[in-house]
Every structure is written in C-alpha cells, then in structure tokens.
Amino acid sequence: MLTRRAALMGAAGIAALPILAKATNAEEIMDTSMAAPVDLSSLKRIKRKLVRPPMVHEHEQVAPAEPRVVEFEMQIVEKEMEVDNGAYLQAMTFNGSVPGPLMVVHEGDYVELTLFNSPDNLMQHNIDFHAATGALGGGSLTLVNPGEKTTLRFKATRPGTFVYHCAPGGPMIPWHVVSGMAGAIMVLPRDGLHDHEGKPVRYDRVYYIGENDFYIPKTEDGDYMRFEDVAESYPDTLEVMNGLIPSHVVFNGKVGALTGDNALTAYQGEKVLFVHSQANRDTRPHLIGGHGDLVWERGKFNNPPERDLETWFIAGGSAGAALYEFLQPGVYAYVNHNLIEAVNLGATAHVVVQGDWNNDLMEQVQAPTEYNAAYEGKTALP
Template identity: 90%
Template sequence: MLTRRAAMMGAAGIAALPVLAKAAKAEEIMDTSMAAPADLSSLKRIKRKLVRPPMVHEHEQEAPAEPRIVEFEMQIVEKEIEVDDGAYLQAMTFNGSVPGPMMVVHEGDYVELTLYNSPENLLQHNIDFHSATGALGGGSLTLINPGEKTTLRFKATRPGTFVYHCAPGGPMIPWHVVSGMSGCIMVLPRGGLTDHKGDPVRYDRVFYIGENDFYIPKDENGDYKRFEDVAESYPDTLEVMNGLIPSHVVFNGKVGSLTGDNALHAAQGEKILFVHSQANRDTRPHLIGGHGDLVWERGKFNNTPQRDLETWFIAGGSAGAALYEFLQPGVYAYVNHNLIEAVNLGATAHVVVEGDWNNDLMEQVQAPVEYNAAYEGKTALP
C-alpha cells in the first residue's frame, strides 16, 4: 500500500506515485500463518551488534558444537549522502551506511533479524537475503511501511558470502539497490575456513568492501542535481539508470571512503580476508602489489578456493572472498581493475601496511639517475 507520507510528497514526487503504487507488493506477500511453527526453544540465543563497514562485528571463526539463533537489529534510513565533491545522492540505506553492515553466522545457525523502517522515511522497504531459502529470500515476508518493524528468521544452510538487498517489487528493486540498499552476510563453515588441501585457515581480520554504481543526474549546465528527498530524485534518477552508464563507481559509499585518512590498516604478516560484494554489476577486484592467496571467487566455501590470483571476478548480485597475507610494508591499492572505474569514477581503496622491508622480495637496485642517451640503452630498442 502507498503510505500516508508518500501520498503527501511534493510535486516532483507525485510524478513517481503511479510507479510506487504498482511496486508496493514485494511481488505478492506470502501468507505462511498456516505452517506449523518451528520449535527452537532448546537453542541458545546470542545478540550481535552490527558495525559500520569496512569493519565487521565480533565473531568466532569456528562455531560451538550446537547451532544458535543469532539476533541482529537493523534500521532502514533514507538520507542524503555526499558521493563526491558536489555530487549528492538521495540514498536508501541499511543502518545508515552504504553498503549495509556485514553479518557473520555459521552454517546451521538461525539468523533472526528485526528490521525497522524509520517513521521519517517516505517509502516501503524490505530485505532479500541471497543466503536464505524461500519467500523471495525473505523479501515477501519483510515488506514494511515507514514506522513499522518486522522480524524474520531463516536457517543458514549454505556456507559462503552472500549479498542481501532491498527488493520491494517491480521498478523499485533496481532503484533501491543502486541507491545504496545492499550489504553482505558471511556464513562460515562450522569448523571454519579450509584451504585447497582441506587444512584449516584462519584470518586476523576481515575488511568488507561494498562496491556500488551510482546514477546521479546532471542539469543542463552539467552540474550534479540535488534533491529535497528520495521521492523527488526518482524521475531523473530513473532516466540516468536506464542509460546503464554510472556517474560513480565507488567502494563503501563515496569516492575516497577508504583512502587517505580513511585508509585500511594492517601489519606485516597479518592474513586479511577481503569480502567484496556488488549487488548490481560485475566487477573484478585486484590488490596492487599483492595477490589472492586463496580466493573463493563466487564466495562459496563448499568449493575449493583458487590460488595465487592476480585479479578475481565478482558477478553482479554476489559476494566473493579473498585471503592474503601481507609480506611487505607499504601502501597497497585495492581496486576494481576496470581502471577507468577505479581511477576516474572512484573504485579504489588503500591498505597501509606497517613492517620491515624485505629486499629479497623486491629491491630497488639503482635509484633513478640521468643517463647518456647517445650511448646507453641502445640494446633496449627494438
């Protein structure tokens, strides 16, 4: 149903009302009230407090003997964010961040999420977990109006990294996704990760990189438009979206979100698990100066990881994982290796690694000096 608040939107928003009204179905709400309730009373409950990406909440790498019900709470927030200097997006977010926070559970656990749609919001929202089974990934059971909340529980039956996103139905689905409403859940095997030989693998920390393509309209002068609210932005944004050419391709919500003062930090010898999601477009991560020691390219831990990859592929609508042990200090650039998107549109992160340089791995044999071009270097010519 169209909310009262949406019905009172301004003139620009009114142009979007017919589309909003059609979309407010979550592709038909399912009635599961006749199904027998699951008796999980014997299971232990734990609460996890979500944290802002690229960090990930506290979790065990190996699960206890018995499955648990893992409780999360998440708030949907519509708000304006600055994607780049002078470029503002009327964003839709899970927990106020783009991407939404990463959740971690173990295979066999139950995920129990209470989802809140803030009263200040204009639109209906829901959540579709690619890791869940049934009911459009939970989308048809979680559609809520502003000022409403709902609780969904599902069993995490498949280990891996998976995307979640908003999917309220029809043309609302791509709009909500490219406005920031996506995130990631990692379902670890109960015994933890294993390598290509089946031996246990541990990581020192997780960095969660959520990649987004944004479609911010421009005016007749070529300047980015700015809108009063998310509904007003819809008609112009839809036109840009349908052209399939993003104005920005960024990590974690904005240009420079993970560079400079916001760079990631690690220590020499640390093993970092990079989890990378893209809910809409294909991408190909690359760590300049490093590698993927072990890569679950499609993010599924039942599959044997690939080894020693220079660049790996993340299909649109999926999340992948790559483990790397940093052997040298320095600043590493983690990029989408479509270098146009990395350098010109924003898809770059930096990892600053502290430690002692190892000349056996790389050494500058001679610092740059001038040479006599008339005599030297001739053998380098074709």
C-alpha cells in the first residue's frame, strides 16, 4: 500500500522509492551465490559488543598470532535527535548514536557484521565499509528493508582508520550520510602501532570523535523546522543540503556533546589516541594547548606518521588518527580549526586533564595588573 509518506517521497522526485518496497538500488544488488565458498572453520571467533562514541569497545593493541573472525551486531535506528536548543534532526543512525560506533580489529582479521534494520524504520539501509574490497564496500550486499537483517563478512586487508556509511543508492546516499549514518573502523597492525622510526607505540586511552555537518531547514521566520518523521523531512532538508551551507557542524551528534559533564578525560602523562572521522566534508582538527605527537592524517598505519603537528587535515570521506601525550593539567579544547565552525556551529570538544602544573613548560610570570598607559607599553602601540 502506498502510504502518505511514500507519496510524499515520490512527489519529491526520488527515482527509487526507499520505503518498504524492495528496490534494486545500492547501485544494483550483486549476486555472489556462484562464488567458491571459503572455509574459515579453523579460525577462532570472538564477539565484540559495540559501545557509544566517544568510547571504544574492549580490544587488544597487539593481536594474537592467528587471525580471527570478529563478530559485531549493529541495529539501524531512525529517530529524532536534538542537535541544539530548538534544532531537531530526523536522524538515521547506526546503533542509535551519531556517529556510529568505532569498530576495532587487526589486519588479517575477518569482520563479520550482522546488520538489523528495525521494523519501526521507514527506509532501506545498507553499509559501505571503506576498509573493505569489492561490492561497493559491501553496500551492494547489505541492502535491507525495515524488519530485515543481513550478515556481511570481509577481510581487513590493510591497516588504518576508515569511514563506513550508509549508501543505499542515488540521492539517498548524501541524505543518509548527513542525517547521521556514518562511523569508522580501525584496523590495527597485528603488532600494534609504530612511530616514525618503526618503534612500537602504545596508547593509554582512545577516543572516537565523529564530525558531522547537518542541514536543518528553517521557516521564513528563521525558526528551525520540526518534522513528524524522517520521510517528511526530506524535501526541505534536500533544499538546504544543495546549498552546501550546513546549519550545524558538530562532534558526536550535537552541540556540546563532548563538553561540560560530557567532556573527555585524561591524566597527565597519558598517551591518548584520537580517531577523527568526517564522512562528507574536509576538516582540520586542532588540540588547543597540545599537539599531534604522531599523526596519521590519512589514517593509514602502513605510512610513517607525521610528527609534532599543530593542526592536521582529515579529507571528507576519511578518518585519521592522532596520538598526544598530555604534559600539563587543565582543560584542552579539541576543535575543528575553521573557528567559525568550531565556535559558531558547534565543532568543539573539551579534554579535562588531571595532574600537577609544570612551570618549566609554561609559567605566568606576572598576573594581570593595571599599568600607567602614559609611561608603559609604548612599544606595543602602533
């Protein structure tokens, strides 16, 4: 039966109706039934439970000798999310969070994901892993209607950080991505990370920061529009999307998601690995008061890391990683260093570091005090 929502989507000019009816999209479903089977029965299987970003599920930094089949389960959830005060997004999500959870495996492991499309959803969905080989990253093998599930397995053949996102085909792809359907996977080398000299590197904590650009429409009066469901939001959202000017640029789904009570934490002397993804636009992370000791800008661990960076670049559709040892206590701001996007649109996180201040690294020689402007500071004036 053609519902009101389906009629609305059709009226918006969508070529392939993405609701309930089976569509041969995802740039055409592949038939791999004739391929020779692969016997992985000798490999150990482990199950990993995904956790909500910025946290990352339990994992080893150095892998055991033999590859494993790493099993994950992920639920697709369509829901309304408050991005900022009075600004609501009809979001499409992996596991109910924006970004989707970070998955961690090792080079040579097999990733086996069971993907559930909730029967309460309206849309078809799938998953495209930039870490995978063939079939549009798995997108053409995982297209599921509401109430369906599918299981995909792929071999993690190269180490690094990689984006995954929904890519159901045609105009659905950008809409689903900027509505929240993106995450990342980290494929560690089997012997762990290494620095620029090939020496082993370990991290004490890892945080996953997913950056999103949102396009929430406004009324003629300048108020943010709110919609009954994701389908109803499409026509007005598309108009804003095509203008290429986001209403919000945020970390982990909303303004303030990683500040205040939700700020990241660390201790002085700890090495923290920041994994940062942006599935749609370029970005430039910067840690105010700190640096990137070792930075894999393009996220690929076979390449030597850059050193001592002040700001690093994450290309749209990719994920990168930066390691920093915190040397001073205090509050650090982790921002997109397009400062308009950081301050005005929301792309800011805080890291609260506990420890003892080191005056050798920085010291306030004199606290602010008044001075006689007629006699002092003349050399500072034009």
